[in-house]
Amino acid sequence: MTTFDQGEGPRPLRRLAPAKVNLSLAVTGRRADGYHLLDSLVVFADLGETLEARAAEDLTLAVTGPRSGGVPTDGRNLVLKAAALLRERRDVRTGAALSLRKALPHGGGVGGGSSDAAAALALLARLWGVEPLSPKEALILGADVPVCMAAPGPQRMRGVGDEVAPLAALPRAALWIVAPPLHLSTPAVFAERARIGTAGPGAMPPAGADLSDLAVWLRAEERNHLAEAAYSLAPELRDVRAVLEGTDALAVGLSGSGAAHWALCREGGASLARLREAHPEWIVLGGPILTPDAPLDA
Numbered sequence: 001m002t003t004f005d006q007g008e009g010p011r012p013l014r015r016l017a018p019a020k021v022n023l024s025l026a027v028t029g030r031r032a033d034g035y036h037l038l039d040s041l042v043v044f045a046d047l048g049e050t051l052e053a054r055a056a057e058d059l060t061l062a063v064t065g066p067r068s069g070g071v072p073t074d075g076r077n078l079v080l081k082a083a084a085l086l087r088e089r090r091d092v093r094t095g096a097a098l099s100l101r102k103a104l105p106h107g108g109g110v111g112g113g114s115s116d117a118a119a120a121l122a123l124l125a126r127l128w129g130v131e132p133l134s135p136k137e138a139l140i141l142g143a144d145v146p147v148c149m150a151a152p153g154p155q156r157m158r159g160v161g162d163e164v165a166p167l168a169a170l171p172r173a174a175l176w177i178v179a180p181p182l183h184l185s186t187p188a189v190f191a192e193r194a195r196i197g198t199a200g201p202g203a204m205p206p207a208g209a210d211l212s213d214l215a216v217w218l219r220a221e222e223r224n225h226l227a228e229a230a231y232s233l234a235p236e237l238r239d240v241r242a243v244l245e246g247t248d249a250l251a252v253g254l255s256g257s258g259a260a261h262w263a264l265c266r267e268g269g270a271s272l273a274r275l276r277e278a279h280p281e282w283i284v285l286g287g288p289i290l291t292p293d294a295p296l297d298a
Contacts, residue, residue: 012052012099013127014298017119018044018151018290019104020111020144021175021255021262024223026202027193031160035143036190039202040157041167041223042147045175046294047287049103049116051079053123056097059083065101067112067283082117082141083124089137090130105283107183109258114144119296121149135164144256153292156204167204169291171211176249176272176286179260180240180279184230189257192229199225215250215264227254234259240282247271 022040029037049065061080063071075081079100086092098120104112118138125132135146143161154167193199205217222228231238237254240261244252248271249263260283263272267288276284 010054012054013123014050014052015119015123016048016296016298017051017112017115017148018046018048018296019175019177019285019287020044020115020148020151021177022109022224023218023253023262023264024202024204025225025256026223027199027225028202029199035160037159038143038157038161041154041204042157043154043170043175044151044290045177045287046290047103047177047285049112049119050101050298051116051119051123052099053120053127054097055127056095059087059095059098061098061100063100063102065103067102067104067106070106071100071102078113078117078141079120082120082138082145085138085141086121086124086128086130086133089133090128092128092130094128096124096127103285105177105179105258105260107185107258108177108179108260108283109184109254109256110177110260111144111148111256114142115148115151117141117145118148118151122296136162152290152294152296154289158202166292168207170289171209171214172267173211173214173250173289174265174267174286175289176263176265176284177255177260178240178244178263178272178275179258179283180236181281182234182236182259184234184257184259186257188233189226189229192232193226196228196232211250211266218251218253218264224254224256226257230254230257230259237261243275243279244272247275
């Protein structure tokens with residue numbers, strides 16, 4: 001039975017676009033066409049952005065929320081790029097009214113735009129009654145989009161983002177995302193990495209690791225091959241990391257090529273919540289790591 005809001009028509013379809021966190025990110029090589037080859041342990045946290053979709057004649061996007069400032073609502077936005085791609089590939093002739101609540105830091109390396117695009121593809125396939133795009137079809141939207149389409153469980157992402165395989169659920173834990181008010185350019189970070197020369201094979205934590213074992217593995221060496229490049233371009237990020245390493249976090253790292261750090265904690269890490277008061281200029285968000293069976297649709 002269809003449910004209606006008073007005076008507003010059918011309720012919109014709604015989906016969480018969860019934060020994507022690279023607990024590890026190895027740069028394993030580079031193809032002849034210039035694309036970098038990666039090997040990454042990706043998890044998703046129960047925090048992020050919310051996308052809604054209603055049936056409409058035209059395709060439109062409204063953006064609200066605490067991080068909505070400066071976010072385009074035209075064809076530059078990945079949500080509308082994803083919608084346009086799905087319409088083209090599935091010969092859809094109708095539109096949709098999309099509403100996105102932005103909560104993740106821009107350029108933070110936590111997959112805000114890619115996760116939004118993945119949510120749009122899932123919602124609109126349902127709304128329009130068409131076959132969803134495959135990860136291969138969606139890769140043109142960005143290297144992180146296929147892995148975000150595989151949310152909510154942990155994934156191993158390899159190649160140029162085109163090789164995604166599910167992993168067993170990780171131990172119960174909380175993830176905090178902490179980002180100062182700065183933006184890092186992904187091309188600039190990769191260029192700096194090439195200058196520094198950090199590269200090598202990827203690795204995954206031992207199978208069946210408990211939370212303590214996982215934390216030990218994450219701390220054993222720098223698991224993000226882009227971290228030194230990011231710190232070189234933005235030395236103030238080292239100060240953020242130092243603060244996080246002084247908390248009750250079990251492990252700390254930089255996510256992707258952005259300015260956001262992650263902190264792995266036992267559920268209920270109170271000292272990280274207090275960072276909001278100590279550093280009001282930082283974005284501080286926390287939530288549990290999502291399990292493979294966690295619902296994303298609301």
